[in-house]
Structures are given as C-alpha cells and as structure tokens.
Amino acid sequence: MADTLLDELFTWLRIPSISTGGGDPADLERAAQWAVDKVRAAGGEAELVRIGGGNPLVIGELRAAREDAPTVLIYGHYDVQGAEPLDLWESPPFEPEVRDGRVYARGAADDKGNFLPLLHAACGLAQAGELPVHVRVAIEGEEEAGGESIAAWLAADERGADAAIVYDSGMVGPDLPAICVGLRGVVLLTFEVRAARRDLHSGMYGGSALNSLHALHAALAAVLPGPDGRVRDELRVGIAPVADAERATWDALPSGQEALDAAGARPAYPAAAAEYIERNGSDTAVDVNQIVAGDARTVIPAVARATISIRLAPGQDPDAMGAELLRLLRGGLPEGAELEVVSSHSAQPALFGVDTAAIRLAGEAIERACGVAPAFVRSGGSIPIVADLGAKGIPTIVTGFVLPDDPFHAPNESFSLRGLELGERAARELLAALAALGDGAPQ
C-alpha cells in the first residue's frame, strides 16, 4: 500500500463531517470538496451537487483509457455519526491514530476508511491512463441521516451504469471476504386501535368494556409468528429460492448462535439460532417495534398505538405484503374495535444473483485480490441506495473490508491497515474484471 492512501485517509478523517446532529455544515462541505479535488487531481470531472437543502453530493467521473469500455458506478459516503460519548475514546475521534495495525477515528470503518481504497484505486489507474472502465463517482453526505439526496439523484439519473460497486460492508472474518448479494426489504407500519371514546375506569367497566390493548392483542395474534417462529404463509409470498452456489458458501460463516450471543440476543425459539443465516437473509420476519398505550393505574385504555415491521425476503413485494399485513391485523380485531393507519414506510428487497456476470466476475476478482473466494452473504437489513440501484437494473457489488471487531457507530471505531491494502487491491481487480461486461458477457 502506498503511504499516500493512509496520508489521504488521515486528512479526510480529520474533517468532522457529522450528519447526525451537532455537526457544522461547513465541515460536511469540506469533506465533500476534498473528494471533488481528489477526482479532479486524477484528471476526472467532479462537482458538488445539492438537492433541496440536503448535504452536498459528490458527483464525478473518471474516463477509461478505451472509450468503449463499460461504465461502473462507485458509491460511498463521507458523512459520519456523532462521536459521543467522547470520554470513551482512547484517542480523539477526529485525530486519527494508528495503533497495533489499526486506524482509530470516527469514520475509519464507516465509511471513509472502507470506501477510500476504492476511490483511490480508480484515481490512481486514471492518472496512469490505465483505467479499464469508465468510473462514475457518487459519494453522499446523508447516509447516516436518511440519504434523500442520493435517492433523488439516482432517480433522476438517466445514464445509469453497467454495474455498481459499493464499499460499505465488511468481511466475514480476517481470512474471509464477502459479497453481500441480498438485502431484505421492509414495511414499517404505525397504527392505532380504538376501542372506546375515552379511557374508562377499570372498576366500573372492567370485564364489560372493550379494552384497546386487548383488541390490539387479538390483532397481533393474527400476524405474530407461532411457537415455531415461522411467519404465516400469507406474509411469505414471493420469497426467491436461494441458489445452491450461494448456499454453498454459508458453511464458512460463523454460527447463528455466535451472531446472537455477540449481540446479547436470545433465540426467538429454540431452533432459531441454527437457522439464523437462512432466516436472516432469505425469510420474512415480523417484529412489533413499539406499543404505547394506557397508564400504570386502573384504566381501560381507549386507544393503543403500535408500530410493527415486516422484513421482506428478496422476491417479495412491499406493497402487496403491506396490504396483507393490514388485512390480517384488521381481520384479527374483535367486534367494536377500529384500526387506523398513522404512517407507513417501505423499502424494496434486492437480490443480485450469484450466477449473473457482474457478481461472478466480482467473486473471481476478490478471490484474486485476497487469495480466497468470497462468501456470498445477505444482509437482513435494507440499504436503500442498493435497493434503488437494483430496481434500476444495475447489478451491484456490495462489499468492503471492515472486520467484525471494528466497532461501527461506537467509540474507538477502527479500520485495519490490512483492510486498506485489501480494499485497494480488490478495487483494482474489480475494475479490471468488470471491463469484461463490455464484451457481451451474459448479464
């Protein structure tokens, strides 16, 4: 690894580009401008793009040596979360420091340190006149705070790309890189159940008057998983099967019990730990996220408010499953109770098949860079920008070199020097490999 990558990373990390409150807009702009300058210094074009009142996007392009090369979009984000509580940091969060082979700073892993090797490799190749693909650059400053600008930019963008590379995830372990090929979608629904005109005295009416929390209990009984932890079939419609080539890589992943233990979680039912990988990546889950109702005294609450979410497996349709969720909830209500939707939000799931050209080429490229074939993993959560890329038909390689013990969003966030090195090497291999997309390889 050239020292310039580490030097540049230190410079970028020193800018406290916090987007989650308490940050200075000037710092966000400085961090964005730093990336613009880097692309321009490599001979590319780049500019700050502001959409509405959002933080500036960095939108740029580095042209390939061959004009007819395919186009690859690279994505990262320059914004970081706040660094509180500051007293838990061993070194100040915006004064990066290397200790024991790791860079410590806010943003070291998420996402400046993870993403910079990709940008750096593209710029280096461009400067040397050796860039094998056209590289479009899109770096946002709101990833930790909603990401509305990048979504709007992507929705309006007509050029597209032949593939995208997103360095915002991590390795399974120090010796096993990963490509995240699937993301769950989500439907998040907040609603109120009403059972009376006003709260009632439980002495006067207890046993005779409908209680909104009892009505909510009945509604939830219609959608909560049974004792085997399985969500009912009406909410599992459309789930895409897992390809054998993908499943074959799961044996190398840590066990579900390890994943749950590390999070302080307990299995939802006895077999849930053993089924963790499958359930997390390729099955539907229902969770009640919040209930707020009543008072800690003898009232019969008239109204109960709840938030419930379904995580959707790749292949499922948020609109259809959201409507089915609501139908089931309403169907479970006792006579006399009403359900009113307060708000709802949804995000598409995404799946980039392991047999598509871009993912196959990416897997081979990462194997060349790391000496080991990557695991094909899935994320149980949703990454809106990736789902949006998928919805535009752009095959997207979601990877990165964060290690499981690099704390994200926490004090003493870190990123390994080896991750920087692997990240840059893998970026060069990926850009080279994806040049084949222009050769009429099957997509």
Place this chain on the structure above:
Amino acid sequence: MADTLLDELFTWLRIPSISTGGGDPADLERAAQWAVDKVRAAGGEAELVRIGGGNPLVIGELRAAREDAPTVLIYGHYDVQGAEPLDLWESPPFEPEVRDGRVYARGAADDKGNFLPLLHAACGLAQAGELPVHVRVAIEGEEEAGGESIAAWLAADERGADAAIVYDSGMVGPDLPAICVGLRGVVLLTFEVRAARRDLHSGMYGGSALNSLHALHAALAAVLPGPDGRVRDELRVGIAPVADAERATWDALPSGQEALDAAGARPAYPAAAAEYIERNGSDTAVDVNQIVAGDARTVIPAVARATISIRLAPGQDPDAMGAELLRLLRGGLPEGAELEVVSSHSAQPALFGVDTAAIRLAGEAIERACGVAPAFVRSGGSIPIVADLGAKGIPTIVTGFVLPDDPFHAPNESFSLRGLELGERAARELLAALAALGDGAPQ
C-alpha cells in the same frame, strides 16, 4: 328540610378544601374544623387528628340517649377535587348557588352535600336528646388523594362499631335509592419482560432474536379473557354466589347497554352488555392497563413494561389471585424471556350480605324514608375504607343520594335539594333502625 341544612352546606362548600394539588392546607384545616365545631355544638366531642403529614381527620362522637345503645360509625370526606377547567363552570365552584332545585358547587355531590345530611341528622337528634345510637364520626380529608390517614386510624382503632354508614354513593335514578352491598377488590401488577441484553436492529436479527413484546404477547395470552369475554377459571376462584334477594332487585337497574353507552364504551364481546351488572359486580375481570416498550422504528425491543389488573369479585383472595396471575403470566413466557415484578398493589373485595341484620334494617329504613325499597347494587370498583370496615367485621351501609346526572369530579358538579331532604330523612330512619342491633338481632 330545615333551612339550616342548606345554610350550613353553603358555608362548608365555600371552603375550597382541595386535596388533589393546588389547594391551601389552611382551607383543608378550616373545612375539618367546621365539622369539629358542628359536632361540638350538638353536645358531642370531636377533634382534629393528624397522622404523619396527612390532612386532618375529624374524629368525634355523639352519645345516644340510652347508654347501652349500639354504636354506629358514620363516614364522609370533606376534601374535594380541583375545579379546573374553571371556565366551564356556570357559577364559580366555591360560590354555591341553587338553580332549578340543585346546588351547584365543587363538593356538592362528592362528598360534602351527600354526607352532610347524615351528620346533620345525627347532630340534630343528639341536640334534642333523641339520638337512638351512639354515633362515632370519622370524616377524612384525603379521600381524593389516597386516604392513608383514615386507613391508619381505622387499623389502630380498637373500639369498632356495630355498623357503619357511608354516604358516598348514589341513587339508581330519581325514584330508586340504592345500597351498595358489594365492592370488587383489585390486584394491580406492573412488571417487565426482558428478552435481550439491549435493543436490537430488526434487520440484523428479525426472525431470529426474541422480541420482548412478542414474549409479553405470549404471557398475556395466558391470562386475557377468551373470545367469550370470560376470565379463565384459575383466576375466578372463590367468587361468592349472588343471593336471590339481591339479584331480584337488579331488574330495576338500567341496562348494561345504557351504562356502556353513557361511558362511550363498547362491549368487550357481543353479550357483555347484557351481562354488565353481573360481570361488573360479581365476576372477575382482567385488564391490561398499560404497555410501554420499544420505539417507532425498526428495533427489536429488549424490555417491555406492562401494568395489568384483576378486579376481584367478593369472596376472592387478592394474595392468592395475585400469585396465580403471576404464575400464569410466567407460564406463558417463551423460553429465554424473564419476567420481573416492578410493583404490585392490592385491595380486598367486600360483601355485606342482604340477609344480615344491618343491611336488612337499612333496606327497611330507606324504604320508609323514600317510599320505595332500595336496590341492592354493587360497585365494580374498590372503596378502600369500606373494604377495611368489612375486614374489621363492621357491617357497612354504603348509600347516598347523588343522582346519575350530578356530575362528579367535573365542572358544574351538583346535588339536588331533594337529595338533601331524602338524605336527612333516610339518616334519621337509619339511625333509628340500627338501634335494633343492640336488641340481640341476628348480625
């Protein structure tokens, strides 16, 4: 009715003896002292008794003409609730006014106007040397605010009484007086269910990790009434049967549908309105009063807090039913979840049988005063002082002459002039009738 009763009531109502916050302790003392002076003026003994930092109790006694007469305790309260919102009052709450045959003021119904006819009758008879029973007077100033002083006084009192009269309830309607012979008890339990060390991301762990709200749902399923609205038998142990003579008076009561409609309530299940009187007075009810957990976003909440209460029918044991409730809740929890009790509180139910001497004599006395036999009703709520009297073996006549359309605890609280008149007449009949308790009448 002598004008003095109305004059005296006006004087007492003008003292804003608010115990629910915002009141002046001096006013509470003035209202108490007013009652002390009244008892003393009738030749009785009375004093202010303070227990801890509580509002003063009025404790006094009026002696019967015959030294060997039985003893009757009369109970009322001089404290009132705050009068907000003041702008909804047609006349100021502490400037009593008669309009259309009703006294309007805070405390007109609850409890100064309801109770004073009883005290006034006893004082009048004592002054005339005609008091048929010894009358012990206990008037509290914390009924709207916990009632700890009167409970402590009663617990320490060794003299007791042959019967008690409590004027703090009302008539079924203008032409139908009532004696409340049963009160439900209550167990109120606040607990927490824990399912993980900390809140988890529902994308990462949804479907695999135990959710505290799902664990709570399973625990509640073990104690909530089924679709027929019936609480499970383990929680209905000990319910005393309803005497035929009591049930016979229920036909004259308003229908359950009317009671629910007036409160803005909907039936807990289709037949609940028709069963209202029975369910409210002589059956167990379970209500979830509060649930607080989670966040309106995609989290799996680690801890859910709930408050649940059982209303206990007369005959049931709060300790036994509280323990059973907890056992059932814990039995419903899925593996991995824990339940911890945060707080619990209970109150005894009470039942004064319609076939006991005091209640029989009281029924006859009220019939003489009103020209119609009273209905024997029950309260679904608990009145701690009455349960405490019952627990001491003192048969207690809970009655009063508030009408259903005299708003309690609300603006424009009122009490009818006819209620004052009936109250005083009934008090004289009750005191006369209860003299028979000294004749060896069956208790």
